[in-house]
Amino acid sequence: NAGVTQTPKFQVLKTGQSMTLQCAQDMNHNSMYWYRQDPGMGLRLIYYSASEGTTDKGEVPNGYNVSRLNKREFSLRLESAAPSQTSVYFCASRDRASSNGYTFGSGTRLTVV
């Protein structure tokens, strides 16, 4: 039982490049999330998906797009990376029915130069 799996773990991009962060969960959770974590600012919600086929903006969605490919997978895309997007990105999932807390992935450390 892997829980929430994120890839890649580390990535360096040049300004203007694009990339997709992948996330998959094997817990049959309905809800999935993308957060970014910056020093002193906690975890800020980028986008979330309450169920397969739906996505909604969080606190800081600008510069990102998401796709809920199926119930298991929720990807985050940076179309044109900027240095301000240097951060640690966490994917998480949650069981809506049980109302429990998140299960987080191990994170992706992204540096944009």
Place this chain on the structure above:
Amino acid sequence: GENVEQHPSTLSVQEGDSAVIKCTYSDSASNYFPWYKQELGKRPQLIIDIRSNVGEKKDQRIAVTLNKTAKHFSLHITETQPEDSAVYFCAASSKTSYDKVIFGPGTSLSVIP
């Protein structure tokens, strides 16, 4: 939208003493309040949560209290140990935005042996 504030940002205590972290939230409709612990370089992990229909919840050395009238909730750690050293995040979500969990900025706790 929901806003969660957290104090203090850093906290140092002697081993064996108690630690208290306080959070306030803005959305009176919030009804779920989890706490996460994040050790250096690792993912956040749920340590305790409370729902708006109870005022206090305990789990061994950890307790959380909720004051709905004042819109604040607190984490209490008793008999602190060096392994309690970590960053702690509070969070809140509401019935109206059930899937949108908003985090506080975090408290860095250091337990001095």
